[in-house]
Amino acid sequence: MDExxxxxxxxxEENSRLSADEIAIMTNLPTAEVENRVHxxxxxxxxxxxxxxxxxxxxxxxxxxxxIELKVSPERDYGYDRIAERLSRFRQVKTLRLMxxxxxxxxxxxxxNMQEVSRFVSEHVAPMDRIRETATHIIMKSYxxxxxxxxxxxxxxxxxxxx
Amino acid sequence: MRNxxxxxxxxxxxxxxxxxxxxxxxxxxxxxxxxxxxDFRTPWNICESSIYSIEQGTTSYTSNKGLQSLRDALSRYLxxxxxxxxxxxxxxxxxxxxxxGLDIAxxxxxxxxxxxxxxxxxxxxxxxxxxxSGGKPVPVRCTEKDHFKLNPETLLESITPKTKALIINxxxxxxxAVMNASDLKAIADIVIDKDILLISDxxxxxxxxxxxHVAAAxxxxxxxxxxxxxxxxxxxxxxxxRIGYLCAPKELCDAALKIHQYIMLxxxxxxxxxxxxxxxxxxxxxxxxxxxxxxRRNMIVAGLNRIGLPCHVPDGAFYAFPSVKKTGLSxxxxxxxxxxxxxVAVVPGSVFGVGGEDHLRCAYAVSRKDxxxxxxxxxIFINGL
Numbered sequence: 001m002d003e004x005x006x007x008x009x010x011x012x013e014e015n016s017r018l019s020a021d022e023i024a025i026m027t028n029l030p031t032a033e034v035e036n037r038v039h040x041x042x043x044x045x046x047x048x049x050x051x052x053x054x055x056x057x058x059x060x061x062x063x064x065x066x067x068i069e070l071k072v073s074p075e076r077d078y079g080y081d082r083i084a085e086r087l088s089r090f091r092q093v094k095t096l097r098l099m100x101x102x103x104x105x106x107x108x109x110x111x112x113n114m115q116e117v118s119r120f121v122s123e124h125v126a127p128m129d130r131i132r133e134t135a136t137h138i139i140m141k142s143y144x145x146x147x148x149x150x151x152x153x154x155x156x157x158x159x160x161x162x163x
Numbered sequence: 164m165r166n167x168x169x170x171x172x173x174x175x176x177x178x179x180x181x182x183x184x185x186x187x188x189x190x191x192x193x194x195x196x197x198x199x200x201x202d203f204r205t206p207w208n209i210c211e212s213s214i215y216s217i218e219q220g221t222t223s224y225t226s227n228k229g230l231q232s233l234r235d236a237l238s239r240y241l242x243x244x245x246x247x248x249x250x251x252x253x254x255x256x257x258x259x260x261x262x263x264g265l266d267i268a269x270x271x272x273x274x275x276x277x278x279x280x281x282x283x284x285x286x287x288x289x290x291x292x293x294x295x296s297g298g299k300p301v302p303v304r305c306t307e308k309d310h311f312k313l314n315p316e317t318l319l320e321s322i323t324p325k326t327k328a329l330i331i332n333x334x335x336x337x338x339x340a341v342m343n344a345s346d347l348k349a350i351a352d353i354v355i356d357k358d359i360l361l362i363s364d365x366x367x368x369x370x371x372x373x374x375x376h377v378a379a380a381x382x383x384x385x386x387x388x389x390x391x392x393x394x395x396x397x398x399x400x401x402x403x404x405r406i407g408y409l410c411a412p413k414e415l416c417d418a419a420l421k422i423h424q425y426i427m428l429x430x431x432x433x434x435x436x437x438x439x440x441x442x443x444x445x446x447x448x449x450x451x452x453x454x455x456x457x458x459r460r461n462m463i464v465a466g467l468n469r470i471g472l473p474c475h476v477p478d479g480a481f482y483a484f485p486s487v488k489k490t491g492l493s494x495x496x497x498x499x500x501x502x503x504x505x506x507v508a509v510v511p512g513s514v515f516g517v518g519g520e521d522h523l524r525c526a527y528a529v530s531r532k533d534x535x536x537x538x539x540x541x542x543i544f545i546n547g548l
Binding site: 007010011025026027028156158159160161162163 | 180183184187188193195197198199200202204286287288336454458459461462465466508510514531
């Protein structure tokens with residue numbers, strides 16, 4: 001991993017739909033080198049996948065997301081890993097992190113509606129062994145996702161010409 | 164009624180792009196590569212600190228020189244980044260943009276009849292400011308052959324016994340040219356030998372893409388005879404805040420301060436608070452913007468060369484300066500027809516003085532999407548010629 005790889009990652013994180021040719025022009029690298037580097041980053045799992053930041057509220061599908069905090073008793077030899085991996089297999093769990101602070105695992109869970117999310121938590125998450133406590137916070141509105149603002153920003157007035 | 168307009172005001176030519184400006188304002192869907200300012204918003208931490216200071220009632224005059232805290236921070240910053248040893252108490256004045264710094268620098272050194280050499284193509288206000296001081300601007304041509312650096316021989320030819328000062332601006336608006344240490348050394352030898360003063364406008368210093376910026380005052384013995392001008396507009400996307408600074412050895416600084424205190428009193432305090440925050444916490448924002456400009460620079464240079472407008476690689480600022488000579492159109496004709504036919508605004512190079520003719524200033528301080536679209540439209544235009 002060198003400075004050029006980091007540059008490619010920054011570019012792709014912002015817009016993964018750019019072609020190798022376009023990236024080659026921007027970075028002054030040969031197209032083949034861009035392709036090789038990106039392939040290597042994919043192979044090394046540094047690039048996990050290419051996804052899209054979607055404003056679901058505008059898409060109007062009515063999905064509900066929640067942040068769920070879990071207090072967990074760690075397992076001898078495995079710590080939090082086994083239970084975290086188990087939880088992460090659920091389709092509904094979009095994000096899962098181990099945290100410092102008053103709780104241990106943080107999940108972001110998505111469902112069609114509030115009932116689905118609460119059913120998922122009460123039927124699948126809460127009864128699991130080693131989970132001592134859950135706290136579910138429904139997300140009311142998202143203002144920024146992965147560095148992208150989701151609210152309307154006023155265009156600033158720019159002159160057509162200035163020196 | 165008498166004609167009240169002063170001879171000096173009459174002497175200043177009208178803006179070279181007025182008609183373009185008026186035309187562009189009547190059109191929709193124009194992509195403008197004609198803007199000399201960042202397209203980014205000011206980083207929020209800067210805005211936030213300024214808003215907070217207003218809420219706290221920080222709305223009064225500051226010292227003429229500017230906030231002590233800002234000058235202290237600047238003094239450290241200039242020392243660390245550019246090896247410039249300006250002291251915060253005697254050698255830095257916070258100005259209302261570099262524009263004001265330029266004005267008071269020129270007024271504090273130019274007497275009627277003095278000649279001031281100006282490396283051109285250049286920012287449009289240098290010559291008029293010299294004229295307003297009763298001086299005579301003497302353009303020094305920088306050429307494409309030299310990648311628009313200032314050529315020492317050309318400079319030497321422009322110097323007469325009346326020459327009082329030289330104004331340079333690297334990284335350059337409009338050409339993007341940069342002078343490295345050895346380029347500056349050759350100029351320094353002449354400036355010192357001819358005993359003239361140097362005004363170095365370094366407002367694009369942070370936007371240097373290859374190597375690091377060399378401050379003119381650090382070269383040879385230039386320090387004692389250099390006025391360094393800089394500001395926050397370009398590096399931190401703060402054009403509307405109007406905060407610049409003038410740095411010079413005490414004697415020169417004192418003279419400029421006398422003018423500053425009568426014409427401006429002080430730079431706006433909310434802007435100064437924002438500038439202080441920029442120095443404290445916006446380094447990463449600045450670096451991110453510079454990185455983005457570098458990517459766009461590579462895009463526009465490759466694009467212009469591809470569509471038949473030869474363009475050297477600019478090492479600084481955010482302007483590409485391609486030649487339109489091969490198209491058979493003058494820069495003004497090209498810019499006018501491009502605006503009318505393809506709705507892309509660029510600035511004809513001749514507006515920036517000698518050496519600018521047959522070139523266009525294309526600012527790449529626009530989104531990559533707009534940049535691509537502008538290049539597409541320019542290609543269609545050229546293919547239709």
